[in-house]
Amino acid sequence: MVPRLLIAAAAGCAFAEVYGYWLHILLHSNRIEFLSRDHMLHHLVIYGPRQPLVRPGPYLSSTKGRLGLGAIGLEWLVPVVLAILACLALLRACGAAWPTAAAFVGASLAWSSVFFNYVHDATHIKGIWLEQAPLLRSWFATTRRLHILHHTVLDDEGHMAANFGISFALCDRLFGTFLAAARPFNESGLRAALRRYSYIF
Numbered sequence: 001m002v003p004r005l006l007i008a009a010a011a012g013c014a015f016a017e018v019y020g021y022w023l024h025i026l027l028h029s030n031r032i033e034f035l036s037r038d039h040m041l042h043h044l045v046i047y048g049p050r051q052p053l054v055r056p057g058p059y060l061s062s063t064k065g066r067l068g069l070g071a072i073g074l075e076w077l078v079p080v081v082l083a084i085l086a087c088l089a090l091l092r093a094c095g096a097a098w099p100t101a102a103a104f105v106g107a108s109l110a111w112s113s114v115f116f117n118y119v120h121d122a123t124h125i126k127g128i129w130l131e132q133a134p135l136l137r138s139w140f141a142t143t144r145r146l147h148i149l150h151h152t153v154l155d156d157e158g159h160m161a162a163n164f165g166i167s168f169a170l171c172d173r174l175f176g177t178f179l180a181a182a183r184p185f186n187e188s189g190l191r192a193a194l195r196r197y198s199y200i201f
Contacts, residue, residue: 012107021171038075115167158193
């Protein structure tokens with residue numbers, strides 16, 4: 001039973017990383033307008049490309065004045081809840097016992113909470129403990145640098161176009177969205193984004 005639970009937990013972590021990556025791309029695509037609109041509050045209003053992206057704490061949440069769970073907005077919560085329900089249904093339909101399904105879902109939620117929520121917020125906070133942690137500071141410096149590029153590299157249509165993984169770049173490398181170094185700032189791309197989402201300001 002224990003190996004099965006460990007395998008389920010590892011699969012849950014892998015699922016969370018891949019699903020979070022593709023969900024993040026969806027949030028930038030404007031395919032589901034209300035999801036992208038809410039995410040753009042973070043990208044264009046609070047931590048916009050021309051604003052300081054790393055500031056003294058606390059983290060400035062884009063959920064202020066709207067529904068969310070802490071600093072997690074509905075643009076993340078709704079797809080995550082739907083995915084959890086779908087995973088539970090699929091696991092049970094495939095004959096997985098409740099403990100196995102719980103290990104998968106619990107590990108997925110824990111992974112997301114740490115690597116998509118906490119670490120993401122930390123990348124925007126100057127002086128956060130991760131900057132000085134001996135075993136983590138090099139990884140965190142790289143994570144922050146790649147996330148800053150995510151905020152500042154826009155395509156001509158005004159979409160953030162790179163580095164959708166929050167804490168790890170594996171999916172970006174696999175699916176061709178990895179960017180290691182800054183490009184000249186795309187002013188026309190920023191103008192396109194501001195026009196598209198002008199109603200959120």
